[in-house]
Amino acid sequence: MPALITPMKAGRVDEAALRKLVGWQIEQGSHGLVPCGTTGEAPTLSNDEIRRVVEIVVEEARGRVPVIAGAGSNSTAHTIELTRIVKEAGADAALSVTGYYNKPSQEGLYRHYAAIADAVDIPLLVYNIPGRAIVEITVETMARLAKLERVIGVKDATANLARPLRERRVCGKDWRMISGEDATTLGYMVQGGHGCISVTANVAPKLCADFQNACMQGAYDRALALQEQLMPLHDAMFIEPSPAPVKYAASLIGMAGDEVRLPLVPASDAAREKIRHAMAASGVEH
Numbered sequence: 436m437p438a439l440i441t442p443m444k445a446g447r448v449d450e451a452a453l454r455k456l457v458g459w460q461i462e463q464g465s466h467g468l469v470p471c472g473t474t475g476e477a478p479t480l481s482n483d484e485i486r487r488v489v490e491i492v493v494e495e496a497r498g499r500v501p502v503i504a505g506a507g508s509n510s511t512a513h514t515i516e517l518t519r520i521v522k523e524a525g526a527d528a529a530l531s532v533t534g535y536y537n538k539p540s541q542e543g544l545y546r547h548y549a550a551i552a553d554a555v556d557i558p559l560l561v562y563n564i565p566g567r568a569i570v571e572i573t574v575e576t577m578a579r580l581a582k583l584e585r586v587i588g589v590k591d592a593t594a595n596l597a598r599p600l601r602e603r604r605v606c607g608k609d610w611r612m613i614s615g616e617d618a619t620t621l622g623y624m625v626q627g628g629h630g631c632i633s634v635t636a637n638v639a640p641k642l643c644a645d646f647q648n649a650c651m652q653g654a655y656d657r658a659l660a661l662q663e664q665l666m667p668l669h670d671a672m673f674i675e676p677s678p679a680p681v682k683y684a685a686s687l688i689g690m691a692g693d694e695v696r697l698p699l700v701p702a703s704d705a706a707r708e709k710i711r712h713a714m715a716a717s718g719v720e721h
Contacts, residue, residue, distance in 0.1 A: 436466055436613075436632050436633065437460055437636035438634055438636075439472075440474055440475060446696075448480075450491055452690065454495050456690050457491070463644065465500065466630065466644065467503060468492050468496055471489060471521070473567065473678075475505060475678075479696040482516070482520055485520060485524075486524050487524075489502070489521050503632075504526035505530045506521045508532075509536050509537050514547070515550065515555060517529075518555040518559075519555055526557070528558040530562050531559055534547055534568070541573055541575070545576055558585055559586045561586060563589055564592035564593070565593060577589065577605070578602075581605070587610075588612060588629075589611070590614075591613065591615055591616070593616070600626050603627045612627060612628045614632070620646075621646075621659065621662045625655065637690075638685055639717060639719050642718070646662060646665065649661060664718060666717075671710045675706045676699055682695055683701065683706070684714060687721035688721050
């Protein structure tokens with residue numbers, strides 16, 4: 436499932452490019468769509484823009500694939516507000532990041548998610564990304580969260596491949612485990628993962644979908660070959676702060692411009708050269 440970029444033009448959301456991107460993603464075989472996450476520059480989007488982006492993605496998806504919309508903040512009250520917004524816009528589920536910057540305790544994290552689950556009737560994926568949020572949800576806290584009816588799983592961007600089996604043991608087989616880190620997804624899937632919310636899938640959706648299909652079929656030799664092919668692109672997507680690299684890559688294939696919002700800046704010339712080489716190495720035409 437691509438962690439969708441938010442195309443922008445002259446400082447505004449480029450709605451036409453977003454519609455084009457969503458249609459192409461579904462045609463290429465993506466299993467779901469994730470707007471307004473980190474890759475979608477959600478911290479720089481207004482509430483109205485988040486509502487509109489989710490509405491467009493839902494409209495274009497037309498029920499063909501699920502839409503899991505980012506609705507996270509380091510304020511519990513604001514997160515509840517955002518979660519209500521994405522539900523009203525038609526999202527099937529919400530993706531909710533941990534409390535970045537204010538560094539809550541494990542008890543604070545638990546109460547944060549419990550409050551969201553109590554306030555809004557929508558399935559929730561918790562988003563565990565200590566590299567950006569500083570705080571990490573422990574396996575023990577994850578076990579507590581798994582008992583909340585509306586908290587259905589995790590987007591795991593820890594890159595810690597010891598976590599999936601530990602979480603399966605304490606959260607149960609119904610707990611949805613979604614990788615949020617392209618480079619380690621193969622190992623995550625082997626250990627019981629159910630999919631990936633992918634940056635690379637913005638520009639190589641068919642290869643990423645083929646990789647996930649191979650994993651789900653247990654065809655791990657095929658999955659390994661595809662992951663090896665994708666690896667240069669996985670690496671290139673993070674050579675500078677995301678989503679600048681993936682937006683540049685998307686511009687090369689005619690899907691969107693490379694505009695990002697401050698405090699992010701477009702990919703540098705040196706990064707652009709590496710991204711072009713990585714796309715060629717992974718077989719993505721541009």
